[in-house]
Amino acid sequence: MxxxxxxxxxxxxxxxxxxxxxxxxxxxxxxxxxxxxxxxxxxxxxxxxxxxxxxxxxxxxxxxxxxxxxxxxxxxxxxxxxxxxxxxxxxxxxxxxxxxxxITPSYAAAPRPQPMAVVKLLPKTNCGECGQATCLLFSTLVVQGVLGAEGCPRISRGNRERMEEYLARFPRIDY
Ligand code: SF4
Incomplete structure (x- = not known):
């Protein structure tokens, strides 16, 4: 140890x-x-x-x-x-x-999901129903792992699946 x-x-x-x-x-x-x-x-x-x-x-x-x-x-x-x-x-x-x-040691940061890639999949109405002031703020919290695609009640089923597929490409850790 x-x-x-x-x-x-x-x-x-x-x-x-x-x-x-x-x-x-x-x-x-x-x-x-x-x-x-x-x-x-x-x-x-x-x-x-x-x-x-x-x-x-x-x-x-x-x-x-x-x-x-x-x-x-x-x-x-x-x-x-x-x-x-x-x-x-x-x-x-x-x-x-x-x-x-x-294990092969790594000396570089892992690739990260980008807020702009996430916001493209949202309705971009800034309606606030998710509890965030704008869709971009919601996207920022999604890439930080605070929220998920299901947090937007207005997202279409297709874009929700696309967002989940996009996020699944990056390492996700939990405690
Ligand atoms: S509920 Fe969806 S469309 Fe409305 S502000 Fe939040 S992320 Fe944007």
Whole structure:
């Protein structure tokens, strides 16, 4: 096992302490730098930095950054959600480390779905029935994994299927 223990700090974003969402920093007891390209290969990070190594994931609208000694997560509802994400990541990290000889490490970000490709499949009426002000805003949340095609009550069945096929081409991770 590579990652055994971490210490969690929860805090409000410094830019606006009145935000309802929470951020989390987990300080890692072990240096996990070596596993990061393997973790990127397995999960498909949306951003990767080679030196020092770090990888970013966007899951359900949360941004997760994995560094050698720290994991940072934003936009959390509560500490319980942070614990859940960290337990999932710890398992992914340790599994990637154990299987590293069978994994080709990746040093690049994975391709991502594009909001403009998604918005083309929407009615583009900006009606707001989905709870978003515009179709483009809805599309942005779809590519971030926060919403799915079914969130638009006005989309045609054909375009809904096209959107689902388009999104299925990209790695999708869950915790
Ligand atoms: S319900 Fe559909 S058409 Fe209306 S704003 Fe939302 S995404 Fe656009």
């Amino acid at each position: 590579l990652l055994n223990r971490y210490r969690i700090e929860m805090f409000r974003p410094a830019c606006n302490a009145s935000f309802q969402s929470l951020n989390c920093h987990a300080q890692l007891e072990e240096d996990i730098g070596e596993v990061i390209p393997y973790l990127n290969a397995v999960l498909g990070g949306t951003g990767f930095t080679r030196e020092p190594p770090s990888v970013m994931f966007r899951v359900h609208g949360r941004l997760i950054a994995v560094h050698p000694r720290k994991i940072a997560i934003n936009a959390l509802n509560d500490a319980e959600e942070a614990e859940k994400i960290l337990r999932w990541l710890q398992q992914e990290i340790n599994e990637a480390w154990e299987r590293r000889e069978a």
